[in-house]
Amino acid sequence: MTPISVCFTTWCHDRGFTPFPALPQTVSVFLSWSASQGAAVATTERRTAALRYGHQMAGYESPTHSEVVKATLKGIRRALGVAPIQKVAVTVDRLQGLLKHVPDTLQGKRDKAILLLGFAGAFRRSELVALTVTDLIETDQGVRVLIRKSKTDQEGQGQEIALYQGKLRVVDAITEWREAANIQDGFLFRPLKKGGKVLDQPLAAESVADIVKKYAGIAGFVPHEYAGHSLRAGFLTSAADNGASLFKMMEVSRHKSVDTLKGYIRRADLFKDHAGKAFL
Numbered sequence: 001m002t003p004i005s006v007c008f009t010t011w012c013h014d015r016g017f018t019p020f021p022a023l024p025q026t027v028s029v030f031l032s033w034s035a036s037q038g039a040a041v042a043t044t045e046r047r048t049a050a051l052r053y054g055h056q057m058a059g060y061e062s063p064t065h066s067e068v069v070k071a072t073l074k075g076i077r078r079a080l081g082v083a084p085i086q087k088v089a090v091t092v093d094r095l096q097g098l099l100k101h102v103p104d105t106l107q108g109k110r111d112k113a114i115l116l117l118g119f120a121g122a123f124r125r126s127e128l129v130a131l132t133v134t135d136l137i138e139t140d141q142g143v144r145v146l147i148r149k150s151k152t153d154q155e156g157q158g159q160e161i162a163l164y165q166g167k168l169r170v171v172d173a174i175t176e177w178r179e180a181a182n183i184q185d186g187f188l189f190r191p192l193k194k195g196g197k198v199l200d201q202p203l204a205a206e207s208v209a210d211i212v213k214k215y216a217g218i219a220g221f222v223p224h225e226y227a228g229h230s231l232r233a234g235f236l237t238s239a240a241d242n243g244a245s246l247f248k249m250m251e252v253s254r255h256k257s258v259d260t261l262k263g264y265i266r267r268a269d270l271f272k273d274h275a276g277k278a279f280l
Contacts, residue, residue: 008051020058024066027051031069035076044076087227090212090234091241095119095168098215106180106196111211113177114189118208118231120163120170121145122253125208125228131188136174143171147254159254236261 008030012019017026027048035044048064055062063069090098095115102112118128127147137144142165148158165171174188181190187202209228216230217223232253239249246261255261 008047008054021055021060022051022063024063024068027063027066028068028072031072031076035080041077041080044073048073087230087233088216088221088225089237090115090119090216090226090230092119092168092234092238094219094221095231095234097219098212101215101218106198107192109173109177109180110189110192111215113173114203114208114211115215115231116168116170116173117163118228119235120166120168121161122232122235123147124232125205128208128228129187129189129203129205133178133183133185133188136188138171141165143174161252161254 008022009019011017011030011033012022012026017023019026031044031048034047039047048069052062052064055064088094098115099112102108102115114128117123117131118125121128130148131145135146135148137146139162141162143163144160145163146158146160163170177183178188181198183190183198186200189203190201191199191203191207193199205228208231209226212226212228212230213223216226236249236253239252246258249255249261250258253261
């Protein structure tokens with residue numbers, strides 16, 4: 001049973017409703033309740049899809065196809081809006097601002113490596129924490145990184161990207177962390193216990209977002225405006241600002257479609273040759 005099925009079943013039992021098969025009216029009330037509790041439109045739609053799948057797998061006709069549920073979803077979209085909340089991108093300038101506040105401690109070395117590697121490779125947080133030592137191969141110009149599985153590679157065929165050493169000294173930061181933590185193999189980024197003991201397990205994906213928020217706050221920014229995705233978005237925004245080609249950006253970000261990347265380029269070009277530049 002999926003988490004949403006458990007949630008829905010508990011919700012129904014608490015109110016005397018039948019969860020499976022559920023009436024369209026029950027699903028409609030559940031979705032309205034979910035939205036009233038602060039669930040975003042995307043979350044509500046995922047829950048609807050999960051309920052549809054759960055009913056189909058149990059051999060029931062899905063109540064989500066009913067006009068009642070469709071009308072409820074339409075109302076939720078209208079009330080909450082469907083535009084995603086954009087987190088602030090950690091561009092190269094902001095990244096350098098964050099790095100100034102990273103202490104020269106064992107945890108600081110780890111956090112610095114995470115910030116730099118996450119930015120330089122336009123990593124998703126799940127990809128970042130899944131990296132192992134054997135996934136990185138040093139070269140004269142930087143590091144080749146094998147990403148074994150990602151959002152756009154669900155079959156796990158693997159994708160390789162190049163991390164440029166450059167002025168940010170990404171490779172040096174990785175080396176300093178590994179040497180300080182004595183990591184010879186296994187997961188690259190790991191949690192630390194009090195006293196500095198490095199655990200063998202991988203760092204939780206949520207920790208990447210916590211690290212970004214932490215240093216954003218220390219640097220004087222608003223922490224909740226940042227997330228793990230801010231590093232990925234920051235690389236792409238910086239690349240677009242500096243005239244990188246769409247296809248070179250895709251080599252690093254591994255996007256399957258150019259449509260998403262076009263958004264970064266459009267934002268970077270918003271003020272270039274502005275129609276009102278001559279008179280505003």
